Amino acid sequence: MRSLYSPTRWYSSGSNYPKHSFYDRVSWSCNGCLEGEMGTWSVDAFGNDDAADWAFELAESNDLSLVEAAIDGALAESDYLEAPDAAIALAAIEVIARLNGNWGDRNAYSEPADAWIAQVNVQLNPELLVRARAAINRILSEDSEMLELWQDSGDHEAWLGSVENLRSRLGA
Numbered sequence: 099m100r101s102l103y104s105p106t107r108w109y110s111s112g113s114n115y116p117k118h119s120f121y122d123r124v125s126w127s128c129n130g131c132l133e134g135e136m137g138t139w140s141v142d143a144f145g146n147d148d149a150a151d152w153a154f155e156l157a158e159s160n161d162l163s164l165v166e167a168a169i170d171g172a173l174a175e176s177d178y179l180e181a182p183d184a185a186i187a188l189a190a191i192e193v194i195a196r197l198n199g200n201w202g203d204r205n206a207y208s209e210p211a212d213a214w215i216a217q218v219n220v221q222l223n224p225e226l227l228v229r230a231r232a233a234i235n236r237i238l239s240e241d242s243e244m245l246e247l248w249q250d251s252g253d254h255e256a257w258l259g260s261v262e263n264l265r266s267r268l269g270a
Contacts, residue, residue: 141257143264144207148182149189156193157210162220165190169226172233177241184237184244191230191264197222200267227268234265 138146144153156164168190171183189211192202196215204212237244238261248257 140207141253141260142203142205142207143188143192143260144205144211146185148185150207150210152186152189153208153210153214157214159214160218162222162226165193166226166229169229169233172236173229179236179239179242179244181243181247184242187233187237188261188264191233191268194222194226194230195264195267198227198267198269200269202264202267230268231265234261234268237261 137148140146144150152164152168168183168186172179172187192208193211193215195202196212197220202208236242238258239245248254251257
């Protein structure tokens with residue numbers, strides 16, 4: 099699979115999220131990425147640098163504020179939703195689905211979020227589920243860089259299936 103964007107793009111995108119030291123904490127290889135480009139290795143919500151970095155930040159928190167901020171960040175974009183903001187929102191939505199008892203695939207990249215879910219005692223506000231569904235709609239809209247990037251890849255259908263699976267795990 100082709101990498102969708104490089105990590106340096108995220109840091110210069112104007113995102114409200116700070117630069118993290120993901121590479122200092124995890125060692126991994128990206129067999130499917132193009133040489134010189136590391137950023138996305140899977141269609142899953144945690145299968146990219148932005149979401150993986152965000153999951154490490156989440157692991158250091160004790161409430162839903164980062165989840166809410168990620169979703170609100172995707173919804174606040176009125177013109178064009180940048181891919182990093184969409185990636186972080188999808189990771190936050192994955193956390194919501196898991197908190198609601200609807201787990202997706204567990205792997206090394208979801209591990210920080212999975213551990214956080216196991217240790218926190220938070221209550222999901224029904225309004226957060228409504229905003230999460232709206233964020234998915236926004237990510238799948240024509241003014242979404244993430245959608246455009248996946249449409250240009252050979253894995254668009256697999257990514258779309260992953261997002262639709264996530265949407266279904268949010269519940270009605």
